[in-house]
Amino acid sequence: MTDLVLSRRRFAQGLGIVVVTFAWTARSAIGQAPSNLPFSLRNNRKLNGWIRLEPDNSVIIFTGKAELGQGILTALSQIAAEELDVELDKIRMISADTTCGPDEQYTFGSQSVEQSGAAIRAVGAETRAILLASAARRFDLPETQLNAMTGSVVAPDGRRATYWQIASEEPEILRREIAANIVPKRSTDYRIVGQSINRVDLPPKLTGRASYVQDMRLPGMIFARVVRPPRYGAKLVALDETTARSVPGLVAVIRDGNFLAVAAEREEQAIAARNALALGARWSDDGISLPDISNLPEELRQLRSETSVVGTAGQSEPVPPGAKRISAEYTRSYVSHGSIGPSCAVALLKNGHMTVWSHTQGAFPLRADLAKVLGMQNTEVDVIHVPGSGCYGHNGADDVALDAALVARAVTGRPIKLQWMRDDEFAWAPLGPAMTMKVEATLSFEGRIVDWSYDVWSNSHAMRPGQAGGVNLLAAWDLNVPFTKSPAPHIPQPFGDGDRNAPPPYELPRKEIRNHLLLDTPIRNGSFRTLGAHGNVFAIESFMDELAEAAGHDPVAFRLAHLKDPRARAVIEAAAAKAGWTQGAKGDRERGRGFAYSRYKMIGMYAAVVVDVNIDRKSGIVRVPKVVIAADIGCVVNPDGARNQIEGGIVQAVSVTLKEQVTFDRREITSRDWAGYPILTFPEVPSIDVVLMNRSEPSLGAGEGSLPPTSAALANAFAHATGRRLRLLPMTPERVKAALA
Amino acid sequence: MSTRIIVNGEPYVIDAAPDTPLLYVLRNDLGLNGPKFGCGLGQCGACAALVGRNLVRTCATPLRDVGNDHVTTLEGLGSVENPHALQKAFIAEQAAQCGYCTSGIIMAAKVLLEHNRNPSDEEIKNALADHLCRCGVHNRVVRAIRRAALELTR
Numbered sequence: 001m002t003d004l005v006l007s008r009r010r011f012a013q014g015l016g017i018v019v020v021t022f023a024w025t026a027r028s029a030i031g032q033a034p035s036n037l038p039f040s041l042r043n044n045r046k047l048n049g050w051i052r053l054e055p056d057n058s059v060i061i062f063t064g065k066a067e068l069g070q071g072i073l074t075a076l077s078q079i080a081a082e083e084l085d086v087e088l089d090k091i092r093m094i095s096a097d098t099t100c101g102p103d104e105q106y107t108f109g110s111q112s113v114e115q116s117g118a119a120i121r122a123v124g125a126e127t128r129a130i131l132l133a134s135a136a137r138r139f140d141l142p143e144t145q146l147n148a149m150t151g152s153v154v155a156p157d158g159r160r161a162t163y164w165q166i167a168s169e170e171p172e173i174l175r176r177e178i179a180a181n182i183v184p185k186r187s188t189d190y191r192i193v194g195q196s197i198n199r200v201d202l203p204p205k206l207t208g209r210a211s212y213v214q215d216m217r218l219p220g221m222i223f224a225r226v227v228r229p230p231r232y233g234a235k236l237v238a239l240d241e242t243t244a245r246s247v248p249g250l251v252a253v254i255r256d257g258n259f260l261a262v263a264a265e266r267e268e269q270a271i272a273a274r275n276a277l278a279l280g281a282r283w284s285d286d287g288i289s290l291p292d293i294s295n296l297p298e299e300l301r302q303l304r305s306e307t308s309v310v311g312t313a314g315q316s317e318p319v320p321p322g323a324k325r326i327s328a329e330y331t332r333s334y335v336s337h338g339s340i341g342p343s344c345a346v347a348l349l350k351n352g353h354m355t356v357w358s359h360t361q362g363a364f365p366l367r368a369d370l371a372k373v374l375g376m377q378n379t380e381v382d383v384i385h386v387p388g389s390g391c392y393g394h395n396g397a398d399d400v401a402l403d404a405a406l407v408a409r410a411v412t413g414r415p416i417k418l419q420w421m422r423d424d425e426f427a428w429a430p431l432g433p434a435m436t437m438k439v440e441a442t443l444s445f446e447g448r449i450v451d452w453s454y455d456v457w458s459n460s461h462a463m464r465p466g467q468a469g470g471v472n473l474l475a476a477w478d479l480n481v482p483f484t485k486s487p488a489p490h491i492p493q494p495f496g497d498g499d500r501n502a503p504p505p506y507e508l509p510r511k512e513i514r515n516h517l518l519l520d521t522p523i524r525n526g527s528f529r530t531l532g533a534h535g536n537v538f539a540i541e542s543f544m545d546e547l548a549e550a551a552g553h554d555p556v557a558f559r560l561a562h563l564k565d566p567r568a569r570a571v572i573e574a575a576a577a578k579a580g581w582t583q584g585a586k587g588d589r590e591r592g593r594g595f596a597y598s599r600y601k602m603i604g605m606y607a608a609v610v611v612d613v614n615i616d617r618k619s620g621i622v623r624v625p626k627v628v629i630a631a632d633i634g635c636v637v638n639p640d641g642a643r644n645q646i647e648g649g650i651v652q653a654v655s656v657t658l659k660e661q662v663t664f665d666r667r668e669i670t671s672r673d674w675a676g677y678p679i680l681t682f683p684e685v686p687s688i689d690v691v692l693m694n695r696s697e698p699s700l701g702a703g704e705g706s707l708p709p710t711s712a713a714l715a716n717a718f719a720h721a722t723g724r725r726l727r728l729l730p731m732t733p734e735r736v737k738a739a740l741a
Numbered sequence: 742m743s744t745r746i747i748v749n750g751e752p753y754v755i756d757a758a759p760d761t762p763l764l765y766v767l768r769n770d771l772g773l774n775g776p777k778f779g780c781g782l783g784q785c786g787a788c789a790a791l792v793g794r795n796l797v798r799t800c801a802t803p804l805r806d807v808g809n810d811h812v813t814t815l816e817g818l819g820s821v822e823n824p825h826a827l828q829k830a831f832i833a834e835q836a837a838q839c840g841y842c843t844s845g846i847i848m849a850a851k852v853l854l855e856h857n858r859n860p861s862d863e864e865i866k867n868a869l870a871d872h873l874c875r876c877g878v879h880n881r882v883v884r885a886i887r888r889a890a891l892e893l894t895r
Contacts (some may be wrong), residue, residue, distance in 0.1 A: 046871060057756065068839065069837075069838040070838065071838025071843075091885040143857065198835060199835060199837075201830075201840075202835065202840065203821045204833050204839060206824075206828050206832060206843055207820050207824060208773060208814065208815040208820050209774065211774070211840070212774070214777065214778065215774040217769075248758075266757065266765070266769065267768075267769055337875075338840075340777075340785055340875050341785055341787065341841045342778070387839070388839075389777075390838055390841065390875055390876045399818070422779070422782060452750045589813075640835055641835075644838060644881070647877055648876045648878065650877065651877025651879060652877050655877075673784060674784040674785055674873065675784065676782060679868075679873060679875065680869075680875075681869075682868045682870055682879050682882075682883075683863075683867055683877040685872050685877075687880065688880060
């Protein structure tokens with residue numbers, strides 16, 4: 001980072017609500033908090049807002065982060081139990097709930113262990129110290145003579161007091177401001193952190209106990225569905241409710257501007273009413289003109305944009321004379337989150353208070369936007385996180401929460417459950433934006449990169465509720481008195497948006513990286529796992545292979561020649577060793593092997609990946625038999641949990657790279673079911689070998705970092721096998737055949 | 742209109758239209774959580790359950806088609822306290838992330854193991870070819886099914 005220039009003004013512009021959540025610790029300290037205070041504690045200073053000792057001898061830990069299927073509640077339980085010196089089964093987690101617990105904004109960006117983990121570590125250490133000090137007073141012994149173990153403070157003479165005894169006798173003991181002046185345990189003393197503890201939430205989920213928002217059943221609950229327009233921008237011209245109203249069990253037809261919904265006593269009745277209402281709705285024939293999908297790179301570059309330099313070095317010197325100057329252009333298509341369960345919410349308006357149960361990634365920001373749209377005070381709205389299907393980013397979770405709240409407002413006093421249908425999710429949820437990248441570089445006569453020029457064009461990948469200047473909830477834009485979208489935020493490096501991981505990780509004397517934030521948004525845009533990092537790493541790492549080839553160097557050696565960071569070099573060497581990387585090995589037209597490296601967000605997880613491919617030249621089908629990854633996530637809280645996340649990112653990367661693209665004609669989205677949006681299936685999934693580096697540095701999130709380099713390594717493997725390169729994702733059979741013709 | 746069905750060994754009288762998809766009867770009339778709504782199109786497998794000895798997509802199976810066949814859902818296999826070999830194996834392999842698709846996959850595995858006591862990885866993958874998982878735990882699922890097969894034949 002030292003050689004990248006980030007102007008103060010641009011950085012300050014970025015300090016909106018979104019950026020504050022990014023734990024930009026160096027320069028954005030808030031208020032009077034001590035400088036060493038973990039990020040999540042700065043706005044949540046009450047100790048008893050994070051922890052409670054319960055009369056049943058359990059410990060409640062509150063976190064603002066949500067369980068999305070990534071196992072975060074298990075990892076955070078481990079950290080709490082470790083610092084407190086209590087048994088793991090004593091910990092109960094309450095997460096992402098505006099009625100209680102801390103506001104940690106969003107569960108995103110692989111930051112939950114980094115942020116909530118650091119906070120809970122400090123909270124645990126401080127609570128333990130407070131209890132120890134109290135026991136010292138009652139035993140009249142110095143604290144240094146006392147030990148804490150399995151929830152008790154023990155004196156050398158055998159006297160002991162459990163944490164819960166102390167808390168019952170001193171009920172106010174945790175009612176204080178967090179001082180964060182206690183040094184947590186050394187990692188070498190860990191007993192629970194670092195263990196592959198099984199997920200606490202899986203036994204109920206795998207036996208059919210109510211675990212998901214979809215499983216909620218409240219007394220008197222009714223069911224609702226929405227009727228969306230046929231395409232972006234269409235307006236409701238006329239509505240015949242007759243057939244819908246004749247559906248048995250119908251409770252209400254809700255219309256507000258272009259927003260349409262139905263509620264019925266039974267779920268299948270709500271679906272029947274939805275279908276009937278859809279037939280009775282007449283929509284305007286206009287809409288938003290969509291890009292020509294067959295010409296995506298050009299179409300993207302023609303949108304209005306705002307350009308900024310997000311990294312530069314050596315520009316005062318001329319480009320040194322070189323052996324070769326080469327350039328290439330890469331593109332990835334629009335990507336859907338593809339959650340298996342369509343988004344769902346339960347809502348209840350009772351006595352002037354709106355409660356929404358939601359699988360949102362940001363209960364507090366969602367609450368604020370719901371209140372705004374409903375014309376209520378924040379204190380009159382609560383959002384309680386309940387798990388849903390995996391989301392992998394900003395899917396329809398928040399939108400369906402508003403849909404449900406709008407229906408609940410129309411049927412006051414009755415809880416309603418609203419789940420989107422499959423086509424609602426595919427056609428209306430935010431999508432990972434298409435991106436196009438141009439890169440150009442000069443190689444010296446010795447085969448080193450002496451100049452690097454990079455451009456990325458992309459819509460914002462960050463359009464969540466709670467952002468300044470508007471409301472980012474689908475139905476809000478359709479109401480009779482509509483709200484407008486928030487403008488795209490400016491998220492500074494190293495986090496970035498479409499420019500996440502746009503600065504290359506290599507030691508380059510001369511470089512310039514430009515981000516062209518696209519302002520027109522023909523396709524609804526949002527956050528998909530890794531934001532722009534996927535497209536940027538795909539481009540950078542594909543191009544590194546193209547440069548290595550031009551220089552006549554081995555791809556692994558070429559990368560190492562441009563890297564100093566010992567942790568980067570270590571994962572590259574570990575992955576190459578594990579995969580048995582052979583310098584100079586040749587592809588045989590059908591089989592090949594590719595390499596890629598990245599450090600997520602430039603400050604997160606290190607990953608080096610080797611991907612093997614088999615190509616059926618006749619059918620154009622690319623198979624991936626094996627993927628090897630070496631990952632450095634610092635101190636590992638739960639090794640198996642981390643592996644599970646890393647494996648999942650790899651499978652998703654192979655799927656996105658080979659198969660996934662949202663399709664549309666000039667008027668509307670056409671991929672509205674799984675036939676139109678195929679993803680990787682069981683027979684197509686590669687075997688995966690994960691090497692987790694053994695490190696003691698602070699923990700880094702593991703949820704995303706495996707995805708971008710896997711995609712690039714797969715593209716490199718294809719080029720290695722065939723001598724042809726695919727620069728446009730996904731690598732569909734048609735494109736493969738065309739490339740090999 | 743009432744219909745008699747037997748689910749997880751218990752008889753029930755269901756007061757719903759005969760063309761109601763079985764999924765909503767199981768979830769809303771009987772309060773079962775195993776079968777999940779995924780697509781409503783029979784494409785993803787999240788709603789899969791057993792009718793008789795057959796794996797069916799309950800989102801696309803009308804109540805009237807169930808007849809006298811016994812319906813079995815994830816809950817019919819085992820519980821947190823007394824899990825089925827498949828549920829134990831999925832926990833042991835941590836073969837889930839969000840777990841939304843897992844019920845349908847476990848039910849498909851149950852049918853597979855009834856026909857093939859010792860399936861190869863290839864056979865397991867092919868048996869699950871129509872079940873979508875988005876979190877990417879496929880390899881763990883294959884290991885879990887192999888583990889359960891071992892335990893069941895022991």
